Amino acid sequence: MTHRIILLAGAAALALGHATAASAQTKTLYVGMNGGNFERAYTQAVFPPFEKEHNVKIVVVPGTSSDILAKATAAKDNPQMHVMFLDDGVMARAISAGLCEKLQPSPELDEILPAARFKDDMAAGVDLGMTGLAYNKKMFDENGWAPPTSWMDLADPKFKGKVVFQSASASSFGLHAFLMFNRIQGGSEDNVEPGFEKFRDTIGKNVIEFIPNSSKISEMVQTGEAAIFPLTPTGVAGLQDKGIPVEYAQPKEGSVLLMVAECVIANNSEPELAQKLAAYLLSADAQTKALEAGNIIPSNPKATASTPKAEEKLKKFHEYMKTVVTLDWDAINAKRPEWNSRWNKTIEQ
Numbered sequence: 001m002t003h004r005i006i007l008l009a010g011a012a013a014l015a016l017g018h019a020t021a022a023s024a025q026t027k028t029l030y031v032g033m034n035g036g037n038f039e040r041a042y043t044q045a046v047f048p049p050f051e052k053e054h055n056v057k058i059v060v061v062p063g064t065s066s067d068i069l070a071k072a073t074a075a076k077d078n079p080q081m082h083v084m085f086l087d088d089g090v091m092a093r094a095i096s097a098g099l100c101e102k103l104q105p106s107p108e109l110d111e112i113l114p115a116a117r118f119k120d121d122m123a124a125g126v127d128l129g130m131t132g133l134a135y136n137k138k139m140f141d142e143n144g145w146a147p148p149t150s151w152m153d154l155a156d157p158k159f160k161g162k163v164v165f166q167s168a169s170a171s172s173f174g175l176h177a178f179l180m181f182n183r184i185q186g187g188s189e190d191n192v193e194p195g196f197e198k199f200r201d202t203i204g205k206n207v208i209e210f211i212p213n214s215s216k217i218s219e220m221v222q223t224g225e226a227a228i229f230p231l232t233p234t235g236v237a238g239l240q241d242k243g244i245p246v247e248y249a250q251p252k253e254g255s256v257l258l259m260v261a262e263c264v265i266a267n268n269s270e271p272e273l274a275q276k277l278a279a280y281l282l283s284a285d286a287q288t289k290a291l292e293a294g295n296i297i298p299s300n301p302k303a304t305a306s307t308p309k310a311e312e313k314l315k316k317f318h319e320y321m322k323t324v325v326t327l328d329w330d331a332i333n334a335k336r337p338e339w340n341s342r343w344n345k346t347i348e349q
Contacts, residue, residue, distance in 0.1 A: 027270060028057045029277060032071060032084035034260070035062030038127075041294025050280050056273060065090040072099050072265060079265045082274040083281075085126065087172065088259040092329035095122045100263035104275045108282040108300070115257055115326055116299035125259035125299040126281055127290070128317070130324050131176040132255035134231035136221045138245040148228055148249045151180045155202040162227035163206040164220055167348060169340035170212040176256035177230040178343075179327060184253060189331040192339060199347060210348045218244050232258060233317060234297065254325040259299070 033039060039060045047058045061071065061080075065087040072084055076099060086094055094100055095118065103109055103121045116125030133148045140147065145158070154163050154177070166174030181203060182188075182195025208225055211217070214235060220226035221244050236248040262281055264274045280286050287298035292306050297317060305311040 026055050026057055027273060028059055029083065029270060029273060030059050030061050030081040031277075032061040032063065032068035032081045032086075034064065034085065035060075037294045038085070038260075038296070041290050041296055045289040045293035046281070046286050049285075050277060054273065054276065058277070069094055069099075073097065077267075079268045081265050082268045082270055083262055083264055083278055085260050085262050086123075088125070088257070088261055089172065089327075089329045089332060091118070091123050091259075091261045091263060093333050094263065096330065096333070099266055101266040101268075101271070103264060103278055106279040106282070108279045111284065111302055112282050112299040113301060113321065115321065115324060116259060116261075118261065123261040123263035124278075124282055125261045126287070126296070127260035128297045128299050128321070129232045129234055129258040129260075130255035130320055131173050131230050131232055131258050132251055132320070133228060133249045134217075134236050134239075134246050135228045135249060136224075136226055136245060137247045138221075139224060139227050147247065149252050151177065151184060151251045151253055152202075154181070154228060155206060157206075159206045159227050161206065161208050162225070163203065163208065164217060164226040164229040165203065165207045165210055166214060166230060167210045167212050167343070169343045169348075171214070172258060173214060173230045173232070174210075175332075176258070176327070179332075180251070180253060180256060180325065183325075189328040192335075196342060196346065204347060218242065221246055233313075233320065234295065237295070237313070250320050250323065254323040255320055257324045257326045 033042065039062050043060060050056070051058055061068065063071070068084050068086060069090050072079070072081060072094065084094070100122050103124060109117070109121065109124060112124060113128070116128060118124060133151070133153065135148055165177065168174040168178040178195055178199065179189065181199060182192050185194035185198050187194035214231060217226060217229060217231070218239055221239070231248070233248045236246050239246045262278055264271070264278050268274050282300060284300045284302035287300045287303035290296035291298055291303055291310070301318065305314045
């Protein structure tokens with residue numbers, strides 16, 4: 001009996017030893033990304049298969065793009081994160097600051113849409129969006145107005161006092177709309193004079209309120225204050241889900257690409273594993289899971305939707321991508337503080 005107990009104790013100790021060794025080999029990857037829906041979708045649906053296959057634990061470092069960039073910048077010489085998700089404009093800043101390493105060639109990288117690949121493959125889009133126009137369908141129907149077709153519809157006199165415009169100094173949506181107006185006036189990201197010169201006497205005359213973000217739009221549609229405003233198809237879908245009567249319209253000049261992109265952080269402690277994770281997150285499988293769990297729009301066209309309704313939305317989205325406009329973020333970031341100051345002083349004063 002004593003001998004049997006000793007044997008059992010020995011076996012238990014051996015098993016414990018194996019378990020400890022196995023857990024000791026489990027590596028941890030830290031991923032900086034937006035909290036909320038993004039964190040929930042990835043931790044619940046996207047990361048687990050990779051964790052299981054590679055015996056790795058993925059920990060999300062939540063925060064806005066600016067927060068994540070600040071953390072990566074502060075730890076540049078001794079990176080604490082391995083992969084980070086940033087909005088495209090912020091990602092351009094991260095790349096120019098030397099915070100990202102080139103994505104290694106992979107079949108997954110080759111599958112994603114060309115517009116989702118950053119120059120020299122320093123980053124790649126994992127969630128695609130675009131800023132176009134949205135409108136109050138109830139108000140349009142009541143007035144017999146046709147749906148908008150152009151960014152210049154924001155300047156139509158019939159919308160006087162009914163345009164809601166996000167601040168270009170605080171919001172990507174507002175900046176996108178301003179830069180498209182600027183392009184239509186003959187400008188470019190290197191030359192915003194036409195936009196600043198003409199905005200106040202055209203679109204500006206119609207604006208009821210400049211808002212710092214889009215959170216007030218639902219209220220302003222329901223109170224009948226807002227007729228038309230810049231927004232994304234995803235933003236419109238979110239409002240529709242709450243029963244708010246809005247529709248998305250793709251401007252004939254094109255919508256503006258709005259991506260959340262990933263990059264592998266330069267000089268991180270697990271470069272090989274981080275590259276594998278980055279490739280996996282571009283795969284049709286991972287992006288199908290992200291779409292299903294969090295309505296995160298895939299950059300990989302092979303990703304599929306789980307219902308006919310979702311598939312129809314995805315198909316429409318890919319149609320929008322055919323005319324999407326990609327901005328020059330290096331030019332924008334070089335001048336952004338100057339533009340912000342000028343916008344606040346001359347447009348929103």
